[in-house]
Amino acid sequence: ERRNDILRLKTEGREVLSRVSVSDIEIAGYYKANIDRFRQGEARQILQIFFPVARGASQKEDAARRAKADKARRLALSNGKDFAATARKLSEGPNASRGGDLGFIKKGEVFAEFEKILFSMPVGKISDVVRTQAGYHILLVKKLRPGKVTTLDKLSGRLRGLLLKEKRAKRR
Numbered sequence: 412e413r414r415n416d417i418l419r420l421k422t423e424g425r426e427v428l429s430r431v432s433v434s435d436i437e438i439a440g441y442y443k444a445n446i447d448r449f450r451q452g453e454a455r456q457i458l459q460i461f462f463p464v465a466r467g468a469s470q471k472e473d474a475a476r477r478a479k480a481d482k483a484r485r486l487a488l489s490n491g492k493d494f495a496a497t498a499r500k501l502s503e504g505p506n507a508s509r510g511g512d513l514g515f516i517k518k519g520e521v522f523a524e525f526e527k528i529l530f531s532m533p534v535g536k537i538s539d540v541v542r543t544q545a546g547y548h549i550l551l552v553k554k555l556r557p558g559k560v561t562t563l564d565k566l567s568g569r570l571r572g573l574l575l576k577e578k579r580a581k582r583r
Contacts, residue, residue, distance in 0.1 A: 433574040441570055442563045449561045454515040455529055456554040458494050460487060461504030461511070463546035480540045480547035487537055487549060494537065494551045515556060 442449070460483045462476045479501075487497040495510025502511050518526060524543050529550065532538055538550040 433571050433578065435567075437574060438567050438570045439563060441574060442566065446560065449566060451559055451561070452517050452519075453530075453558040454517045454556040455534075455552050456515050456556075457513040457529060458498060458551040458553050459504055459506065459511045459513055460484075460494075460498045460502040460549040461507075461546060462548075463503060476547055477540065477542075480549060484537065484540050484549045487551075494553075512553075515554075 460480070462480050462483070464473055464476050468476075483497060483501045486501065487494050490497050495512070498504075498507055498511030499509075501507075504511060506512055516526075516529060518530060520526075521529070522544070525548075528538070528541055529552070532550065532552045534552045534555050536551070538548070541548045541550065
């Protein structure tokens with residue numbers, strides 16, 4: 412039985428591995444057909460003033476949180492460029508001490524409802540008060556880091572290996 416396994420591996424090596432190759436044209440075709448797989452999405456640096464609302468909060472509590480958020484937005488707008496100072500002063504979020512800085516966020520890293528808002532806002536504009544499942548937010552997109560595509564030159568070796576593996580599996 413062991414001898415049969417060795418014989419099968421040798422035959423497979425001669426008949427499959429040596430007869431399978433991948434051309435540069437095939438690699439380029441695969442790259443073009445799957446370009447979105449090699450795209451790194453844009454990221455946005457977000458500053459936030461946040462007022463959490465507990466699940467099951469009464470209407471009175473919710474209204475009080477909304478009033479705090481409205482007041483904070485008015486102050487942020489009148490404060491001009493220093494959104495971070497307002498966030499440090501008023502936000503009840505965990506990042507308040509850092510000026511509400513949530514860092515760079517990419518699509519898929521936050522819940523869908525929040526993502527939709529973040530990726531539709533222009534850079535430098537303070538949002539309206541936004542209600543999500545977590546509470547009330549006032550947001551500012553501070554910076555935008557555009558998306559980019561990894562070039563074919565950087566990927567061709569990896570793609571060649573992937574295509575060889577697929578062809579060998581079919582040939583076996």
